[in-house]
Amino acid sequence: MxxxxxxxxxxxxxxxxxxxxxxxxxxxxxxxxxxxxxxxxxxxxxxxxxxxxxxxxPTAAAAVAAGFRACKRCRPDSLPGSRHWDASGDLAARAVRAIRDGAIDELGVAGLARRLSVSERHLHRILVAEVGASPVQLNRTRRAQTARTLIEQTTLPLADVAFAAGFGSVRQFNEVMLGEYGAPPSALRRPATAGTGATDTGEAAAPGSPASDAAPTIVLRLRHRRPYDAAAMRAFQRAHAVSGMDAIADDGAFTTSVPAPHGTALATVDWGSASDEHLTVRIQPAEITDLTAIVAKLRRWLDLDADPQLILDALGPDPVVGPLITARPGLRVPGSLDGPTTAMLTVIGQAVSLKAAAVFAARLVGAFGAPVGDSALRAFPAPQVVADAGADALREIGLTGSRAAALHRLAEALEGGLELSPAADRAEARRALLALPGIGPWTADYIALRALGDPDAFAPGDLVLRKALGAKTEREASAIAAAWSPWRGYAAMHLWTASAYLP
The missing domain is CATH 3.40.10.10 (DNA Methylphosphotriester Repair Domain)
Structure with missing residues (x-):
């Protein structure tokens, strides 16, 4: 192949x-x-x-689909996913991103096909041709990789690992792991303090239920490619923290809420234990079965799947951004834990300072956000809640009439089906955003960069970018940036941070 x-x-x-x-x-x-x-x-x-x-x-799933098993020496299954598919907006790329984020677990293959507006048969044919594996095979490999991470990093019983990774049964878990790794789950390495959770046959024992009433706190090391500029990502989080929704501990650990299928979770990034190979996160899910979806969101939010060498190869020779990228090859583009939330926060922050935007957002969270478990934090209100509140209520948090109206219209569009996720049709999403009064090109481009995960999103109207490029017009800025495609988003992040500016 x-x-x-x-x-x-x-x-x-x-x-x-x-x-x-x-x-x-x-x-x-x-x-x-x-x-x-x-x-x-x-x-x-x-x-x-x-x-x-x-x-x-092209993918680990394609290798497994062809009958190959992962090497026990180099552990190819432990590698973060390639950003190749993020750079494209075609059907295969959108499908791969959706599967990576758990769409099949949530919707099934038929539901994913409907979401992409194609038939199930056509989706299968396209993925086999482009990726080398079917939707089911891609998702099976994704589950197996999650399961192996949980087996090697946690003390969860193997039965709980099975359901946390998204397997429908313990039998399916055992069969897939045997096919992927050539060994039953109990043969894989476990932490020294872990119980095997296995029967005498070496297979996971079925529990009484998929998850306990109170899901445990899970500590995981999320791998990334080197280098990774943890200091820059941490600074971005601190600059964009929203009081009441986010919490920053004395040691710098950052806690925030994460939307998940069975209820909002809490996730903490322990920056103090960051290494050149992984970040440590603590996850408190509402249910253990949400864990795989939460990890996918965290990886996207922290941009852990970027390939610094690929970006350096493409942008390093450029006379404008090349020196910046050579000096800081580990700089990443902050993503999104939830597209609608990022979009609404972006509208709130239009034409105001970061400090003012944080104040308005905190008021919105305090007025309409729902508590997260028994913690003191609240989740950002869902689009339906913001839409139902109305523009008048949004003005009461301090927004101008025009910005309150724009936020309300956006919430209504999101509630009406506007999709802002990595699986969305990027061109269509941008058109839909620009059709909403009060949302201009800068806002649409910034939402594309973070919520849609588009590495090629670029805002030529941004004053900081134009100043850094010495461009007098948007057309001139676009012409200069054209050579950076499909990594213009990373170039923009380097220019923004080089100017001591966090957008």
Whole structure:
């Protein structure tokens, strides 16, 4: 199978990269060894196979679908996902993003197809052709990778791991893990203090129920590619914190609410324990079955799946942003835990300072936000709540009449079906946003960058960007930035932060 669709490389180039054990290609493709039935990351230290025994896959799911199992030495399943699919707006890319974020667990394959406005058969055909795996196979690999993380990092009983990872039954869990890794769940490494939660046969024992009444607090190490500018991401969080919705501890740990299928969760990023390979997060889900969806949101919010080398290769030679990226290759673009929330906060912050926007947002959360469990924090109000409140009530928190009206119209559009997620049609979402009175190009572009996860979003009308580029007009700024596509969003973040400005 050619990997050109995933990494702009042909098999011969891929083989040379793997032969040199170049870590820059980890996650961009996977090497399958036909004589052993194992697939590896390109940098695997094991002896490389002969070219005739090597095949290449764009995703881990494609390798598994072809009958290969993950290498126990290089752990290709532990790699963060590639941002290749984030750079495209076609059907396959939207489907991959949706599956990564748990759409099949929530909607099923048929529901995902309806969401993408295609038939189930067409969705299956497109993904097999472009990615090398069907929707079910992609989701199965996603669940298996989540399960392995929970097995190796937590003391959860294996039965709870099964349901937390999204498996419908313990039997299915055992079968998939055996197929993915060539071993039952109980054979995988566990923390020293963990019980195996397994029967004498080495398979997970079925519990009385999928989850306990009170879900435990889960501590996970979320991996990312090096380098990662944790200080910049932490600074962004602090600058955008909303009193009552977010909390910052004395040690800098950042806690916020995360919307989830069975109720709002709390997540804390422990910045004090950040390493060059992972971030530590503490998650308090309403139900353990929400864990996989929450982790996907956190990865997107913290931009853990970015490929710094890919961005550096594309933007490094540029005379304008190249020096900035070379100096700070680990700078990421902050994403979103919830598209509607990010969009409404963006409208609240239009044409005011960050401090003023935080005050207005805190008032909105205090007036309409729902408590999160037994904590002192509240969740940002859902679009339906904001829409039902009306523009007059929104003016009472200090918003001007025009901004209150714009926020109310946005909430009504969101409640009416406007989708602002990584799986959305980016062009259609932008058109829908611009059609709302009170929302201009800057707001639409910023929402695209963060809520839609579009790495190519760029706001040529932004005054800071235009000043940094020496551009007098939006057209001139757009012309300069055209060479940075499809990573203009990362270029913008470098220009913003280089100007000591957090948008």
């Amino acid at each position: 050619s990997i050109s669709a995933a990494a702009d490389l042909d098999p011969e180039v891929a083989y040379r990269a793997a032969s040199g054990r170049d870590p820059r290609f980890d996650g961009r493709f996977f090497l399958g060894v036909t004589t052993t039935g194992i697939y590896c990351r390109p940098s695997c230290p094991a002896r490389k196979p002969l070219r005739r025994n090597s095949v290449f896959f």
